[in-house]
Amino acid sequence: MITVSYSPGNLEWKWYAKWLENDLFRRKISPDKTAYTILIPPPNVTGILHMGHILNNTIQDVLIRRARQKNRSVFWIPGTDHAGISLQIKVEKELAKENKTRHDVGREAFLDLARKWREKHGNIILDQLKKLGVSCDWSALKYTFDPDYYRVVLATFVEWYRRGYIYRGSRLINWCPVSMTALSDEEVIMREQNSILYYVKYEIVEKPGTFITVATTRPETIMGDVAVAVYPADERYQDFIGLHCWRPILRESIPIIADEAVLKDFGTGALKITPAHDEVDFEIGQRHGLAAIGVIDKNGKLNHLAGPEFAGMDRFEARKRVGEYLKENGLLVKEENYVNNVGFSERANVPVEPMLSEQWFLKYPCVEEAKWAVQRGFICFRPERWEKTYTHWLDNIKDWCISRQLWWGHRIPVWYRKGTDRNEPQNWHVSVDGPEDPENWEQDEDVLDTWFSSAIWPLATLGWPDGGAMEEMGFDYFYPTADLVTGPDIIFFWVARMIMSGLSLLGDGEKALSDDEIRRRIPFRNVYFTGIIRDSIGRKMSKSLGNSPDPLDLIEQYGADGVRIGLLSMAPNGQDILFSEDRVAQGRKLCTKLWNSFRFRQQGGMEGDRSSLAAIVRRIDSSTLEVDDGAILGKLLGTMNEFERMMADYEFSRALQILHTFFWSDYCDWYIEISKMRTNETVWAVHDLILRQLLLLFHPFIPFVTEELWQGHGYGEKFLGEELLESGDELRCDLSRIDFGKMAEWIEEVERVRELVVAVRALRAQFGLASRRDVRFYFKADPLAKEIIDRHRRDIKYLLLTQFFDETAEALQLPTTVVALGSIYMDTGSLDMVEEKGRLGRELEQLDRLIEMNQKKLQDKDFLARAPQEIIGGARDLLAENIAKRKELEAVFSKLSSVS
RNA sequence: GGGCGGGUAGCUCAGUUGGUUAGAGCAACUGGUUUACACCCAGUAGGUCGCAGGUUCGAGUCCUGUCCCGCCCACCA
Numbered sequence: 007m008i009t010v011s012y013s014p015g016n017l018e019w020k021w022y023a024k025w026l027e028n029d030l031f032r033r034k035i036s037p038d039k040t041a042y043t044i045l046i047p048p049p050n051v052t053g054i055l056h057m058g059h060i061l062n063n064t065i066q067d068v069l070i071r072r073a074r075q076k077n078r079s080v081f082w083i084p085g086t087d088h089a090g091i092s093l094q095i096k097v098e099k100e101l102a103k104e105n106k107t108r109h110d111v112g113r114e115a116f117l118d119l120a121r122k123w124r125e126k127h128g129n130i131i132l133d134q135l136k137k138l139g140v141s142c143d144w145s146a147l148k149y150t151f152d153p154d155y156y157r158v159v160l161a162t163f164v165e166w167y168r169r170g171y172i173y174r175g176s177r178l179i180n181w182c183p184v185s186m187t188a189l190s191d192e193e194v195i196m197r198e199q200n201s202i203l204y205y206v207k208y209e210i211v212e213k214p215g216t217f218i219t220v221a222t223t224r225p226e227t228i229m230g231d232v233a234v235a236v237y238p239a240d241e242r243y244q245d246f247i248g249l250h251c252w253r254p255i256l257r258e259s260i261p262i263i264a265d266e267a268v269l270k271d272f273g274t275g276a277l278k279i280t281p282a283h284d285e286v287d288f289e290i291g292q293r294h295g296l297a298a299i300g301v302i303d304k305n306g307k308l309n310h311l312a313g314p315e316f317a318g319m320d321r322f323e324a325r326k327r328v329g330e331y332l333k334e335n336g337l338l339v340k341e342e343n344y345v346n347n348v349g350f351s352e353r354a355n356v357p358v359e360p361m362l363s364e365q366w367f368l369k370y371p372c373v374e375e376a377k378w379a380v381q382r383g384f385i386c387f388r389p390e391r392w393e394k395t396y397t398h399w400l401d402n403i404k405d406w407c408i409s410r411q412l413w414w415g416h417r418i419p420v421w422y423r424k425g426t427d428r429n430e431p432q433n434w435h436v437s438v439d440g441p442e443d444p445e446n447w448e449q450d451e452d453v454l455d456t457w458f459s460s461a462i463w464p465l466a467t468l469g470w471p472d473g474g475a476m477e478e479m480g481f482d483y484f485y486p487t488a489d490l491v492t493g494p495d496i497i498f499f500w501v502a503r504m505i506m507s508g509l510s511l512l513g514d515g516e517k518a519l520s521d522d523e524i525r526r527r528i529p530f531r532n533v534y535f536t537g538i539i540r541d542s543i544g545r546k547m548s549k550s551l552g553n554s555p556d557p558l559d560l561i562e563q564y565g566a567d568g569v570r571i572g573l574l575s576m577a578p579n580g581q582d583i584l585f586s587e588d589r590v591a592q593g594r595k596l597c598t599k600l601w602n603s604f605r606f607r608q609q610g611g612m613e614g615d616r617s618s619l620a621a622i623v624r625r626i627d628s629s630t631l632e633v634d635d636g637a638i639l640g641k642l643l644g645t646m647n648e649f650e651r652m653m654a655d656y657e658f659s660r661a662l663q664i665l666h667t668f669f670w671s672d673y674c675d676w677y678i679e680i681s682k683m684r685t686n687e688t689v690w691a692v693h694d695l696i697l698r699q700l701l702l703l704f705h706p707f708i709p710f711v712t713e714e715l716w717q718g719h720g721y722g723e724k725f726l727g728e729e730l731l732e733s734g735d736e737l738r739c740d741l742s743r744i745d746f747g748k749m750a751e752w753i754e755e756v757e758r759v760r761e762l763v764v765a766v767r768a769l770r771a772q773f774g775l776a777s778r779r780d781v782r783f784y785f786k787a788d789p790l791a792k793e794i795i796d797r798h799r800r801d802i803k804y805l806l807l808t809q810f811f812d813e814t815a816e817a818l819q820l821p822t823t824v825v826a827l828g829s830i831y832m833d834t835g836s837l838d839m840v841e842e843k844g845r846l847g848r849e850l851e852q853l854d855r856l857i858e859m860n861q862k863k864l865q866d867k868d869f870l871a872r873a874p875q876e877i878i879g880g881a882r883d884l885l886a887e888n889i890a891k892r893k894e895l896e897a898v899f900s901k902l903s904s905v906s
Numbered sequence: 907g908g909g910c911g912g913g914u915a916g917c918u919c920a921g922u923u924g925g926u927u928a929g930a931g932c933a934a935c936u937g938g939u940u941u942a943c944a945c946c947c948a949g950u951a952g953g954u955c956g957c958a959g960g961u962u963c964g965a966g967u968c969c970u971g972u973c974c975c976g977c978c979c980a981c982c983a
Contacts, residue, residue: 012945196980203983222983272982286981346982391910395978398909402979494978542918544976575931576918581911582976584918588932595945606942660920663930678942764949771949776937807940856927863926868963873925877964880926888927 007608008718012601014565014594018710022136030727031141033081035480042078043487044070045464045530046142047500048150049135050089051128052096057539057547057585058493059131060138060557061577064570065536066491067140068658071706073488074141075731081484082141083467085148086128090456091185091353094414097123113413120414124151134558139566139709141727146479148467150459151416154475158466159459160419160438162511167420167436171369171510172408174420174429178281178288179407181361183306183321184354187411188365190455191404192498194349194358201346205274205339206332208234208251211259218243218251218262219339221273223346224283225332226324229256229312230301233279235290238264240275254337255328256313265290282362298362306359321359364429366409366418366452370503371510373400375519379505384525386532388656392494399498408455415453422448461503464529465511490530493538504529534656537582544584560590567708568594574658574707575666596666597711600704603674604715607693610685616694616720619732623740625691631744632684633797635692637756638677639741640749641668642696646734649703665703673700676760680801694719702731758791758827759798763805765823766830770806772845773821773834780835782810784818786894787828795827817897822846824894826887831898846899853892860885 025031035041044066049059070082097120098108108116128149135142148155166172180189204225207217220234231253236243243262250259267290268277281291281298291298301312308316308324315331316324332338349358377400379385380393387393409418421441426433435441440449462470468485469475476482486508492501508529509519519527541547547554560569572593577583615621626635645668652661673696681689698721705712705726716726732740766783767776775781783806787795792813795802803811810833820831821842863869864881 012943220983224983267981269982277983280983284981284983286983289981347980389911394910398979497978538977581919586918586932589918591945592931598945599943602943602946604942609942655922663920667930674942675947679940679947682941767948768950771937774937776948777940779940804940852927859927863964866963870963872963877925884926 007612008601008604008715010605012598012711014567014597014710015562017714018137018139018566021710021713022139025141025725025727026144028725030725031082031143032145033143033480033484034079035483036079039077039079041081041480041484041488042070042073043081043083043484044489044491045467045487046082046084047490047492047496048085048087048148048460048463049131050092051086051124051131051149052089052092053131055131055134055557056554057557057573058536059135060569061536061539061573061583062491062493063135063138063140064574065534065658066489067138067570067709068574068706069489069491070141071709071727072653072731074727075702075706075729077730079483081146081480082143083146083148084132084135084140084142084144085463085467086132086150087456087460088124088149088151088414090410090415090453091187091412093120093123094412095185095353097414108413116413137558137561137566138570141709146467150456150463150466154472155459155466156416157438158462158470159416159454161471162462162507163416163419163454163458164436164438165511166368166371169371171371172366173369174364174366176362176364177367177405177407178285178360179363179365180349180351180358181304181363182351182354182356182358183304184356185351185412186304188363188407188409189351189358190407190457192457193352195352196347197350198345199348199357201344201348202329202341203273203344204329204332204341206254206278207337207339208254208278210246210262211250211252213249218246218276219274220276220278222278223344224280224325225328226308226312226316226321227280227283227301228254228278228328229308229316230280230282230299231260231278232281232291232296232299233261233263233294235263235265235268235277235279236275237268237270238266240268240270242275254332254335261294263290263294265293283360285360288360288362300362302359302361304361306356365407366420366450367405368408368458369405370403370506372506372519373403375509375524376400376502376505379509379524379528382521382524384521385505385528385530388532388534392497392533392535395494396497396502399502406455408458409450409452410455411451412453415456416459418450418452418454420450422450424448457499457503460500461507462511464504464508470511486526486528487530489532489534491534491536494535495538497535501533537577539583539585542584542586544582547585555585555587560587564590564594565597565710567597567711571596571662571704571707575662577659593708596670597708599670599674600700600708600711600715603669603678604697604719606678607690607697608719610690610693612720614687614690614694616698617722619695619698619737619740622691622694622698623743625687626695626741626743627686627688628743630686630688633752633755634677634680634801635688636744636749637752638672638696639692639744640753641672642699643734643738643749644753645672646699646703646737650733662707665700669700669704676756679805683800683804699732699737701726702729755794755797758794758825759802762795762825762827762830763802765825766806766832769821769823769830769832773832775832775834777807779807779809781808782812782833783808784812784814784820784831784833785828786814786817786831791827817894817901819898819901822895822898824891829894829898843899846895850892850895850899853888853895857885857888857892860888 070080073080101107163172180194182189201223203221203223205219205221206225207219210216210218218234234251246262247264249262251262253260267286279287279290281288281296282300283302299311301308302321303309306321308319310317350356351358377397380387380396419436419438421435422428423433424446435447441447464487468481469479470481505528509527512527539547541553545553569590572590576586576589614625645664648664649661652664701712701716713726770776770781785795799811818831820833822829822831860881864885870878
């Protein structure tokens with residue numbers, strides 16, 4: 007038996023603990039079953055649970071629980087990410103409270119602090135996820151900084167280095183002057199800025215008194231200029247190409263060159279070349295063999311190469327001062343306001359500085375195969391459109407700067423022989439364990455980009471590359487994984503890189519891969535991209551706006567079940583989601599309603615075997631089975647089939663809506679109500695059957711309350727989570743004693759009766775008589791319809807709150823409503839004739855419009871000639887129905903007319 | 907500059923190869939303690955489907971153009 011009222015707080019933790027106790031989530035390798043694996047997108051150890059996690063993990067849990075219901079061998083691998091730069095910042099902030107920097111405590115002590123921080127806070131988010139009910143196999147928990155994971159990361163580096171994909175080089179990279187590290191292109195976000203475009207005069211060396219003017223937004227880099235470039239065919243500057251000009255600050259002769267990369271229509275068409283601080287300039291410099299002079303330091307301040315006047319000055323201060331200097335010296339032609347795009351560091355939120363720097367790079371492996379895998383559908387993106395984004399990125403891919411000047415991260419496994427030139431590869435040692443004579447070497451100080459370790463998440467979590475570990479984890483059985491659920495914002499950061507990693511690392515050769523080989527190596531078969539959760543007016547949720555609800559508060563208030571189903575119901579397929587707490591409240595209401603429907607059932611007595619589907623079916627006695635019972639069972643089967651179709655397409659919110667409508671409208675509002683009139687064993691068995699199927703269908707979405715009801719209602723020994731789900735067709739076989747040939751007919755019949763009841767309710771509501779019990783009704787129907795009405799007369803009387811529902815032979819002079827089954831007249835005892843005439847008149851008018859429309863269509867020769875038969879037939883039926891209806895109304899109407 | 911997504915009831919969204927009178931939930935309004943549930947029940951109202959053309963017997967759905975909103979990518983300094 008279940009308790010009177012539903013309170014999620016009490017029961018949720020109870021069941022989660024029991025599930026864990028009974029090891030329900032642990033993977034099992036069963037050769038006779040198909041494997042189904044999901045990798046959790048590892049949340050950052052620094053993260054706290056937000057709505058995005060809730061959505062993400064709810065979807066994963068739904069998929070996982072459904073896979074269990076379908077007898078798959080399920081493995082959901084949980085884990086966390088060490089969150090490189092993010093955790094480093096947290097620890098540095100704590101140090102800052104004591105007025106210390108990481109350099110004060112030193113590398114080892116700093117790493118200890120970071121580890122301690124993670125031990126203390128790192129698993130909070132996992133505990134929060136448990137509150138949500140996620141059914142991960144916790145015995146497989148991974149952390150990207152686990153010692154074994156750490157080794158895999160290094161092994162990957164070594165392997166790719168060995169294959170020539172990783173190299174060290176001096177390139178122009180994105181430098182963050184606040185975090186003091188290099189960043190990848192993906193970590194730079196472009197922002198519109200109000201800038202000033204300075205037009206600066208450079209005097210021609212060979213022609214004193216003649217100038218070439220360049221336009222720049224970055225005058226503070228003039229000291230690093232090594233040339234001025236123009237478009238080769240630019241007629242304005244033909245005479246200047248090959249000459250020289252004087253750099254206006256730190257006066258020096260620099261060449262005037264021609265390069266196709268210059269846009270002649272921008273500014274003056276002349277471009278100052280500063281290879282150390284601009285990407286285009288760098289490339290031009292390379293083409294022309296120019297040196298690069300870096301005038302900005304890693305902390306964002308100008309260095310000694312900028313000259314004594316500006317050295318030590320912040321780059322933005324220097325910009326202003328250089329501007330003033332140029333003006334004072336008559337070198338500034340003009341300045342104008344200008345809006346341009348500037349790259350910002352994602353984390354520190356300051357403009358990045360393009361800087362020439364020695365870093366480690368990865369030339370991505372298997373780029374073409376990665377494209378192919380998705381194009382050929384070996385990996386299926388949902389929604390499909392993300393394929394384009396993915397392909398476009400791969401088409402324009404550039405080498406990945408993987409080294410970070412941080413301490414918290416996987417340290418690059420490269421050692422340099424002490425006292426030798428680091429630029430010479432023969433002085434390098436690259437291995438996981440380091441050189442055997444460490445005293446003669448010093449290790450590279452840098453660590454790897456966090457995303458480097460994330461890229462091998464599907465491999466490392468399953469034990470790769472260690473044979474023993476792979477066997478223990480069941481690599482061959484569980485890889486490739488089935489579904490990846492993530493946000494489209496990390497399609498480059500993570501998804502694409504995982505695909506390339508899998509393709510590359512699961513083989514050793516670099517030869518072209520066959521389709522079969524690709525299928526074997528891909529890390530997952532489906533990628534489901536969720537929408538991004540926004541607030542109710544479409545803004546991104548953020549801490550600073552304070553528009554993000556605390557998921558734990560929501561769970562507290564509405565229960566994890568309510569939050570889960572509420573969120574899913576508002577999540578259209580792959581579209582952004584406008585969060586509304588209202589929906590979450592509705593989620594809880596659904597749980598409550600489910601609960602209460604069981605309370606209704608239990609008031610009917612708990613006799614009857616419910617321990618299995620077969621047992622319930624046995625209790626159904628065909629001789630007492632009525633049309634209503636058959637109809638609701640038929641609807642259940644239809645609902646199950648449609649639900650399955652939607653779920654197969656990952657259309658969660660639509661699937662839920664179908665289920666919701668069946669449960670609430672068909673089962674509760676109709677079937678429960680009419681079954682109150684007859685309480686025999688067959689009816690209770692039908693209830694047990696429907697409730698049982700509802701629990702199974704709802705369970706992946708609302709696991710806690712369904713488990714409570716399952717156990718409380720005595721549905722079996724096993725946990726609901728262990729029970730298999732029949733398909734609609736399978737259930738149909740189990741119900742083979744029912745005459746399914748008539749099912750469609752039954753459903754149709756019940757629909758007609760419902761139509762009648764609804765129409766009459768509306769009629770009486772219009773007369774303000776909704777709750778009066780003394781209203782009499784009369785009906786006029788043809789023999790076939792009368793048979794139906796007779797069959798349901800008891801239900802109709804009950805639902806219409808009336809004692810009188812009698813047959814009549816003629817149109818009565820009473821308020822009336824006409825439905826497919828016939829005409830219903832309402833005897834109110836007294837009646838405002840004028841009011842009723844007006845009402846009927848309006849209804850007639852509307853019918854006339856419909857009839858006219860229909861007739862027109864059916865008289866259209868083209869329509870008759872070209873439209874398919876069933877459409878024409880449908881139109882004919884509709885017309886006939888409306889004409890009949892009109893005739894009935896007309897009869898009453900004319901009677902009223904004759905009276906007044 | 908290129909690409910993607912969206913514009914349907916006051917709000918959030920469905921609408922599946924074009925086909926009967928465009929749907930749901932919420933909000934609004936009216937009425938209701940009928941032996942599961944007021945976290946409920948019953949009912950009412952509300953839409954020229956962004957705009958303009960076109961294809962078609964028939965367009966919310968297909969095509970073209972156009973206007974808004976959002977996102978992603980891009981080396982105009």
